Amino acid sequence: MTLIKELKKKDQPKQGMLENVMKQFDSASKLVGLNENIKKILSVTNNELIIHFPVRMDNGDVEIFKGYRVQHNNALGAYKGGLRYHPTIDIDAVKALAMWMTWKTSLAGLPYGGAKGGIQLDPKKYSTSELERITRRFAYALGENIGPEHDIPAPDVNTNAQTMAWIADTYMSTKSPSERSKNQHVVTGKPIGSGGLEGRDRATGYGVFLTIKYWAANKNVSLKDKTFIVQGFGNVGYWAAYFMEQEGAKLVGVQDAYGTIKNEKGIPVEALLDYSKANGGSIVGFDQAQDMDKDDFFGLACDICIPAALGNQITKENANDIKAFLVAEGANGPTTVEAEKILLEKGIDVIPDILCNSGGVICSYFEWLQNRNGELWELEEVLVKLDKKLKEAFRKVTETSEAKGIDMRSAAYVIAIERIERAYVQRGIFP
Structure with a gap:
């Protein structure tokens, strides 16, 4: 790439995902003739949660992490959407992804709404034991903002079945013994042996x-x-x-x-x-x-x-x-x-x-x-x-x-x- 092309590329503002999804929604709303009052509701998220939480690293130091959970809409059922671990994640990106989940679950005919979340970090920089502590602390901090009939996370970028097993175990451990088995479906994408x-x-x-x-x-x-x-x-x-x-x-x-x-x-x-x-x-x-x-x-x-x-x-x-x-x-x-x-x-x-x-x-x-x-x-x-x-x-x-x-x-x-x-x-x- 020539220097001129590179300079032009840098001069151009990069369109964010939130701007992208809002343009798509606005265009589709006109095609549908969407009721203006309902359009107002769907244009914004229901809830936006930003959590700062401390975790002790393997060397004994404490590091502060920023986590997100955005619940866009639950008109059709419980909030549903993945959790991603990535250094570029921010509130606007999570809002966009949560809105896409609302459209996705609706299109598929599922009894779900849309949500998304994650943690701003590069998982490659942390050991498995550190990632487990980060995940469990995040799940604990989310508390009752997630739940099997309320908001059900799943894997996304840089998260997997093991991540979901840690979240499920942490969430279930906050319940009484008689209630734990009823909360296994707080997350999906778990390992086969864990439901x-x-x-x-x-x-x-x-x-x-x-x-x-x-x-x-x-x-x-x-x-x-x-x-x-x-x-x-x-x-x-x-x-x-x-x-x-x-x-x-x-x-x-x-x-x-x-x-x-x-x-x-x-x-x-x-x-x-x-x-x-x-x-x-x-x-x-x-x-x-x-x-x-x-x-x-x-x-x-x-x-x-x-x-x-x-x-x-x-x-x-x-x-x-x-x-x-x-x-x-x-x-x-x-x-x-x-x-x-x-x-x-x-x-x-x-x-x-x-x-x-x-x-x-x-x-x-x-x-x-x-x-x-x-x-x-x-x-x-x-x-x-x-x-x-x-x-x-x-x-x-x-x-x-x-x-x-x-x-x-x-x-x-x-x-x-x-x-x-x-x-x-x-x-x-x-x-």
């Missing part, structure tokens, strides 16, 4: 793959021998790539927090996973691919692009570089409003995040039901149920898109917002 659901680990990535498969079937396109790139090789990116490869598609480019690699002849997914695990989570230096400049990633020749990392990755600066005919949003908010306009004008379809990556929250609902009812579901049963529920949501989005002559994201928002609006109209608003 977790078979298949929850792959649910989001599998859902990304399924929506691509539905899209391909709708367009009479075969995925066999199609090429794809994945940004983010964590849980979502890996599983999406795994199932795409199983379908006969070829991975030709990957980007993670450490670097970017490519191989037009194909990158073996399992071999890359093994290398990443042995290399501290990094894909850099994988011997079956070539390292490349990170700024050139979205310009790689491919058929399908799967952004499965963080928000605001596809922008007006790089949208024109994309050569794929489909963008499947594995991450939350990876495409800015301006970038999407460019993609659609180029004839590139976009499967929106609130549909594409909703497999995770759908299976979180299954886990919540399993715990609540004292049941155990097998993997095959879980995947069949996920396929059925996600296919129905995809069908509604494509039918609405075609009937109204609007893009898939607008259609998804219309369906989600109309369902919430009906709930308010039927119940009324407490004076």
Whole structure:
């Protein structure tokens, strides 16, 4: 990149995720003809919690952490949304993510609202024992702001099943012995041995793959021998790539927090996973691919692009570089409003995040039901149920898109917002 281009890039203010989601909501509200009073309610969050809490480190020093939990809306049911550990997390980002969760759960037809949270930290800088103490102290500080019928966290960026097990154990330990077993479903995404659901680990990535498969079937396109790139090789990116490869598609480019690699002849997914695990989570230096400049990633020749990392990755600066005919949003908010306009004008379809990556929250609902009812579901049963529920949501989005002559994201928002609006109209608003 030349110095002039670099200076121009720095001069341009970066659009935040909150601004992005508000633009999407405003646009969809006009399409729906949303009642102005209900629009006022949905434009703001119900509750925003910022917590500063101390934790003793392994060396005996005390460090102060900042944690967040934002509850956007619960018109359809308990608040639901993940917890992420990342140094860039702030209140605006959490508010945006909480709003997206409201639309996502509504679109999926779940009895949930939307929430999100996390801690401002880089987990790589802390030991496992430190992360456990940080997590437990945060869960304790959240107190009754979470609960199995009130607000149900789940894993997100840099958190996992172990994180959820620590939170569940901490929360249950605050209850009387007779009440502890009734609170196991305070979080979802737990380890199998601690009430977790078979298949929850792959649910989001599998859902990304399924929506691509539905899209391909709708367009009479075969995925066999199609090429794809994945940004983010964590849980979502890996599983999406795994199932795409199983379908006969070829991975030709990957980007993670450490670097970017490519191989037009194909990158073996399992071999890359093994290398990443042995290399501290990094894909850099994988011997079956070539390292490349990170700024050139979205310009790689491919058929399908799967952004499965963080928000605001596809922008007006790089949208024109994309050569794929489909963008499947594995991450939350990876495409800015301006970038999407460019993609659609180029004839590139976009499967929106609130549909594409909703497999995770759908299976979180299954886990919540399993715990609540004292049941155990097998993997095959879980995947069949996920396929059925996600296919129905995809069908509604494509039918609405075609009937109204609007893009898939607008259609998804219309369906989600109309369902919430009906709930308010039927119940009324407490004076």
